[in-house]
Amino acid sequence: MAKKRPTIKDIARIAKVSPTTVSMALHDHPRISTRTRKRILRIAKRENYQPSLVARALVGKGSYSIGLIVSSLTDPFYPELAQAVEENSLQLGYNMILCSTKNDIGVEKYCIDSLRSRGVDGIIISSAQLVDPNVESLIEGDFPTVLVNRRIKNEPLAERVDYVVVDNFLGAHMLMEHLFRLGHDRIGMITGLLNTSTGFERAEGAKRFLGERGLQLDPKLLTDGGYSRELASVAARKLLNLNPRPSAIFAASDEMALAAREAILDLGLHIPQDIALVGFDGIDATGYRRVEITTVAQRRYEMGSMALKILIDRIEKRTPPMTSQVIMKPDMVIRDSCGYRLYGYKPDRSLKAMNPTHDTVSR
Amino acid sequence: MAKKRPTIKDIARIAKVSPTTVSMALHDHPRISTRTRKRILRIAKRENYQPSLVARALVGKGSYSIGLIVSSLTDPFYPELAQAVEENSLQLGYNMILCSTKNDIGVEKYCIDSLRSRGVDGIIISSAQLVDPNVESLIEGDFPTVLVNRRIKNEPLAERVDYVVVDNFLGAHMLMEHLFRLGHDRIGMITGLLNTSTGFERAEGAKRFLGERGLQLDPKLLTDGGYSRELASVAARKLLNLNPRPSAIFAASDEMALAAREAILDLGLHIPQDIALVGFDGIDATGYRRVEITTVAQRRYEMGSMALKILIDRIEKRTPPMTSQVIMKPDMVIRDSCGYRLYGYKPDRSLKAMNPTHDTVSR
DNA sequence: GTGAAAGCGCTAACAG
DNA sequence: CTGTTAGCGCTTTCAC
Secondary structure, three states: OOOOOOOHHHHHHHHOOOHHHHHHHHOOOOOOOHHHHHHHHHHHHHOOOOOOHHHHHHHOOOOOEEEEEEOOOOOOOHHHHHHHHHHHHHHOOOEEEEEEOOOOHHHHHHHHHHHHHOOOOEEEEOOOOOOOHHHHHHHHOOOOEEEEOOOOOOOOHHHHOEEEEEOHHHHHHHHHHHHHHOOOOOEEEEEOOOOOHHHHHHHHHHHHHHHHOOOOOOHHHEEEOOOOHHHHHHHHHHHHOOOOOOOEEEEOOHHHHHHHHHHHHHOOOOOOOOOEEEOOEOOHHHHOOOOOOEEEEOOHHHHHHHHHHHHHHHHHOOOOOOOEEEEEOOEEEOOOOOOHHHHOOOOOOOOOOOOOOEEEEEO | OOOOOOOHHHHHHHHOOOHHHHHHHHOOOOOOOHHHHHHHHHHHHHOOOOOOHHHHHHHOOOOOEEEEEEOOOOOOOHHHHHHHHHHHHHHOOOEEEEEEOOOOHHHHHHHHHHHHHOOOOEEEEOOOOOOOHHHHHHHHOOOOEEEEOOOOOOOOHHHHOEEEEEOHHHHHHHHHHHHHHOOOOOEEEEEOOOOOHHHHHHHHHHHHHHHHOOOOOOHHHEEEOOOOHHHHHHHHHHHHHOOOOOOEEEEOOHHHHHHHHHHHHHOOOOOOOOOEEEOOEOOHHHHOOOOOOEEEEOOHHHHHHHHHHHHHHHHHOOOOOOOEEEEEOOEEEOOOOOOHHHHOOOOOOOOOOOOOOEEEEEO
16 A cells, blocks of 8 residues: 655655755755755655655646657557657656557547646647647647647648658659559559548659659559558458559558558469569568568657657747748668569659658748 | 646636535535536536646545556567557556666666656556566555566565566477477577566576476577667577577567578578577567568567556555466467478477466465 | 535745 | 745535
8 A cells, every 4th residue: 555655844854944945955946055955855865755746747837747649559650659759758857648549539539638637748649630620729729739740731720730740742752653663553552541641641642643644543443451450451452353453552551561461472472573562651570581561761769759859849948839840751762572673663764853851841 | 838727716616616516516426416516517518627637646546647667669569568558547547657668777767766756556567677676665665566578586575566477488388399399409599688587487498498308508509689689680690600500599589589580581591491480479570471480479468458457456446465466378379480381390209288378376 | 505624745935 | 044825726524
């Protein structure tokens, strides 16, 4: 039954001073003489005193805690992001409360409410939907919020919120161009959640690429993977049963690409000889030998660190409504799943250069 | 600047009752007439009132939050565990504060201190070391604590703490027996952290297996992988350069097995023809086609759920010092990395049966 | 049935 | 330099 820990009063009593003095000593307040401060610090340490952060939070200075909302740690995209947020939080004296929504907007609301009741100083959300009432009311209430990975669409709110995302249009474009230059015209697509910016933008990016070349996307080649392993698996099978079969599959996430890979291999088909495959995200597994899936990588740890930094700045420096929106450039990583190393690009397919790393827009 | 949310006083004022009444109405206290309760509830909802959990925590009823301490989410063993703890916590009205220690006992101390200052009602620790002063003082202070994955050794404290772990001795034994029956005598071992129960017990289990058969473990065949990808990689290379080369490698975790796999493949060797490989944990990647590593699987989600359940019971039912220690049986999953499907067991190597699922010891 | 008052642990005026 | 007082938002006796 948890022996209770000493309070500031206990220390005060032992040190024969007032709680105020103890409080100030603990905060290095100049008013307190060095001698008594030292004495108090010594006693506090001896008694194993730890100030109650809940009392501190109540009195109103902030709770030194933040919330992180993800879809699910089970999705390999998130752990590294969460790790980054956690490590950096701790570093700065904050704790991180983690919530997962499983992409359910109702759960998301519940999480946000809990977090706010808990008095967190800010929230990082990586599970936002394109139109997300929960996020909207956070912004409207001027509550310190940073979106990461997925952003919202609704103007004018979308302009007022900080975010760190990857350039999904560009990523999709790079991947499609890669496939196109390898000679693929009939590309099956397994989409992510289309009500999220990542899902929507990746699909849109792919379509635009085709559009620019006057190609149409056969609706049959568009299947819904919903960022789930299971859905992606059935989507892949659907694509593979098409006649004629697509010569390549573009999965909007590596998790789904991995599922597609199993489906392909199950049919006894070879990658890339029989069919090419690309993913999106750059999770570790795509790089394992004999897996070797071409993808577009996101620097997830960095994204988490940046999001946290932005949030803490917002909280501590009370920076004015100066929005910082970061759009990172994804890194193309070409592996064996499309046949580039085997065949190279077709000479008759033109190229367009892609470039730098990431850019920040502040205004 | 975060518009501030209504307090119980605001609601009281609007409803023209006292804060007491509001509080009781919110808690369905029988004293309050149904009519006024309804009215208050309605107003509370309209004003979007959410009780401050920090105030509630301060007043002493418990904070409805718990802490989860892991080594790092970056290690694929943990995300699922964390997800389980989080989901089930939320379900029960708790929030989860996540901390990662990177296996540093100092960081662990810092995490525990923060958590306690935050008034968490209990802590689940998956990163304990065999002798872990931080865990010890938690137990001594009778603070609700559940160990998961790794347990402590020090008697008598080790007897008094709740835990959920897998039978690492058995797991190692199963794996060794599998290799042995396939004809392997010269088995290289990449160990985990030997100052943790998992690392120690897996190594020990392997040694015992050998010992029972009158075989010695050549010290050269013992290398330290420290549960890190990088260390495991150099350990694997060391083993592979041995002359004669071991005919099999036993990695104490799947992460390390994956690293070993890369090293093996880098040398142009074939698995299992040139060398067999086994891991431990049952992470997803081991099951991908063309990866197919034989391993011993832990039900990580279930372990997380159980640990949480035990913790909450301890917190809410204030169950007396009735320790519940769960040792789960690992599940052997035979894949292609040892050649069983290719060659089968050698007839001259005897078998011993293994069995059920998990058992609970309560006393 | 309802309200007033005290207090959880801490901080921040305001006095001395 | 140090102590007294009040109050953060809520719950809980104890009166009415």
